[in-house]
Amino acid sequence: MTEVAVVQQEEPAQPLRARHALLKRLADVVSLPASRINAFERAVTGDLLVEMLRLAAPEDRRRVAQRLAPLSELPNSLARMLLRDEPEIAGLLIEQCASLTDSDLVGCARDTTPEHRFLMAGRRGLSEIVTETLMSFGEDAVIECVLRNTTARLSQLGVEGVVSLSRHSAQLREHLLRRPELRPSGAYVMFWWCDAAERRVILQRFAVSREVMQEVSEDVFAMAAKEGWADPVSRKALQFIERRQRNRAAIAKSPFDSLEAAVSSAAANGLSRETAAEISYLAGVKPLTGAKILGDPGGEPLAILCKATGMGRLDLENLWRSMRRPERTEAGALHPAWERVLTTYEMLAVDRAQTVLRYWNWSLSSALTPALMQAIRSGESEGLDEYSAPERAAMMALAENFGR
DSSP states (O other): OOOHHHHHHHTTHHHHHHHHHHHHHHHHHHOOOOOSSSSHHHHHHHHHHHHHHTTTHHHHHHHHHHHHHTOOOOOHHHHHHHTSSOHHHHHHHHHOOOTOHHHHHHHHHHHSHHHHHHHOOOOOOOHHHHHHHHHTTTHHHHHHHHHTTTTOOHHHHHHHHHHHGGGOOOHHHHHHHOOOOOOOHHHHHHHGOOOHHHHHHHHHHHOOHHHHHHHHHHHHHHHHHHTTTTTHHHHHHHHOOOOOOOHHHHHHHSSSSHHHHHHHHHHHHOOOOHHHHHHHHHHTSHHHHHHHTTOOSSOOHHHHHHHHHOHHHHHHHHHHHHTTOOSSHHHHBHHHHHHHHHHHHHHOOOOHHHHHHHHHHHHIIIIOOOHHHHHHHHHHTTTTTGGGGHHHHHHHHHHHTTTO
């Protein structure tokens, strides 16, 4: 009985040794150079190896993956199977296999787990389509890893998705602001939910001049004036480019003699809804944009409004006082918020401040079509592609306000 028992225990070990040997040999065949094996032979061998690996132990699959990871050519069926294996097995290919295509990586991202996507996010040389897929799942750890990956390339659609997510994730904002793919359209939207340090970075990096546009379109203003400003498309573009910020036509209809007078009145009597609307009109922005600026808890947009419209520091103080915000601490020092607003005012040139203000006005009001307003109220985000860049900016910046 003992001998029989020993035989029965040893019998399963024999075919397992054969299986291990065959797996190794087939992996070796797949690894042969093109001078020794053609593409069809490699594919057939890969198919057979896949069938064996389906029933193999994880350690066998890991050894095969490790053997195949350095290959410059890998049968598609084999790559597809191993990429969908456990993360520690799939990771060998994800991190080391240079022959994986964008299709392989996108399929892996869609069919596997956050662990797989996190491993993939750190892979060198990720293309736009792969990073866009990885970030589409909204997983902060994966997105952060992609943003930190300096060899990865981001699509504008992917960047816009992260801009929207950054509203609730300071970690994403920090890394997104370092990405070369971030454009002013996204940065100006992010401004509204960024902290003081991040806002400073945005203004330093993205508050660009319109000098070149003004030079090339100088004669176009005269053309448009001769046409009576009849073309709404060119009129809107020229309003963005022109050097003047204030709305001179609004003064004739306003109860105030000037923008400064409106601000002074607000400082003395408090900032009413009507006065806020007048300040907006006189400053050349829509009331919705003005409300967004005046209601911002950080205060930096006030500095941008004043610098863009040519108002002085005293006017900025009046605007600050009109909202009953503190200028001094109990110890008599400048209040940190007020000091930050003053610094913002001093650091910006008029032309750059106008660029920021006009982009806000363009994206937060001119782009608000009825369909966009409905999308904001209902919290839609799936249909972003249907809208233009300023419409998408408006949707992201205002969605939270309308959702309250």
